[in-house]
Amino acid sequence: MTISTVLILAIVIFATLIFTLTNGLHDASSVVATFISCGAVNPIHAISLAAICGFFGALTSGSAVANTVSGIVTIPTEASLLKVLLAAMIGAVVWNLITWKFGFPSSSTHALVGGLVGAVWVARGSDYILWGWSELIGPSHQLLGVTKIVAALILSPALGFIAAFILQLISNLVLRNANFSINNWIKKIQWLMAGLLAYSHGANDTQKTVGIIALALASASYSGGQAGLIWIKGFAGAVMFAGTLLGGWPIMKTIGRGIYTIRPIHSLNSQLSSGGCIVLATTLGAPVSTTHVVVGSVAGVGGADEFRMVNWKIGKEIIIAWCITIPASAIVAAMVFYLMRIVG
Template sequence: MTENPCIRLAPHPGVVRTRKEIHPMLLIAVVTIILAFAFTFTNGFQDAATVAATFIASGSATPRQGIVMVAGVNFLGAIFGGSAVAFTLSGLLTITSDILVLQVLLAALLAASAWNLGAWYFGFPSSSTHALIGGIMGAGIAAAGTGSVYWGVAELLAPPHEITGMVKVMLFLIISIVLGLAGGYVMRRCTRVLFRNAKRTINRSIIRINWVAAAGMAFFNGANDAQKQLGIIALVLLAAGESAVLAVPFWARLTCALLISLGTLGGGWRIMKTIGRRIFAIEPVHSMDSQISSGVTLGLSTIAGAPVSSTHIITMSVIGVGAAENPRNVGWRVGEELIISMILTIPVTMVLSGALLFLVQRI
């Protein structure tokens, strides 16, 4: 069990928990945890499958090989990837009422899950992370005003390692996408020079590198994605009185690891086609460039405790590689869709989760 003993929720002033009050709280807690697990599964086919997209599209692995390998390493990342992201996410609410915390988290997950399923159905490279952050903000503000969200504005001018709260989350969401684009572009420029006189047989070595790069990217993807739900589950257990401190129990970590792997195995094909085929014709070297730049970005974000979007990082890195190769051959429409997604996801899920909160409170 990983825990942060410094974070606690105070009971709402004047609230005395009777038997009648405990039952609905526990019911909401159970439903929220189940929904968090379901959201983890949708994360598997919404975000995690993008990890295998360039790997498979480049011919470095067959679809079966690529998906099975990525699913397996996602599992390892969720188990051994730490809890820094989980604690960042669980510290975004400042609400002191336990029942209200549970209602906010339930509404946020409902909104994010609905967005995830819609994006998957239409093959839209949307972000589970953006949807979840938007859901938390929208439901939190609807529940108790803007003061219910820990913005971290006071720490904005502090040293980078001290930046926290929603400011930290939003900064990393933007910076990680820029790094994905720039990293892919720089990597392709470097490898073009490095391999300018190489023979076609170099692809054998590049394919081997792709397996290692894909595994590294899958590990940090599993670590970052699973921790988002683990942070919510830890907060739910604390608010429901099932845990004395904010902690990530192993049973929750193991369940999330299994579900994100099963999601990757079962549903990522639509998103994979978008990333792997619609941007430009990907060869092994392009996959290597994209995977290395994306993996480094995901790794740094996870170590820093920042929830980021794997889908957006990987997509932007592929666009960066394509732009460095030949801008005329890039399917810029995917980039346009991604920008539209970035603009729409958070405000739409904010409104949706705010509306859902009022429905949850009336059930």
């Protein structure tokens, strides 16, 4: 590798880790939002739990999601791909910081996909993006590339809503004559559920970072084998850990208080449904937004309990996020790559 290639590779890895940090600010805050808002735990303990469990999730995650993310790009793994990846990550980071600042429940995965699409499109053209349309309408009806990611991002909040809605209806039936003191047990159980949700978040979201860094290393003709994969996961998990500890307080307030008045049983059912959805997505290799899944589950428990008391405007915000996040991050990434091309 030349010195310039090593330098660009280092910058790409650094930018990717910054993206992971902003991902921690975004999605990790949603993991503990209901846990805190229902009065089960104080914020410091909740954030610490999420950080630790998310870190172990990152270390023990597989590679299915990473393969899906890196598979979007069909450009040969050569040194020129490094500038494309750098522009993509800057586009994603900029959008994540903007939405985090304003407490907007955006998706880091949307931002990452948009950044990749925008940078690749400007660099090589749309033919070098695996859209997956032909596979979708073909005889195999496979979900690949961008179509697989978009489908997962759209369907996962809906699945979280349905699962939480059903769980809440069952809970209302089973606990209709329960004593108020049962809330103490529900709060204790939430420690386990919140830990599992944080673990599944770390396993799914860190793989997105692993996929990008692995692609960058391959472009620089570096292959560290299994040992290399472990240190990538370790770095990504550590940065996600730091991002979680910093806390995404604006987004936490939006989810924990802005959708529905959360009580312990609501929080527990939200955690169960969200965690189940994310584990399923990780197994299938589908990158999903933890924030959007949690928002869907909170709306689900509220809809089952008191439909009219749910702030359905948050659903509109998510739909807006679906519509603008990918184009916005794609535009930023395209502009960054264009500027790098001019500079030389």
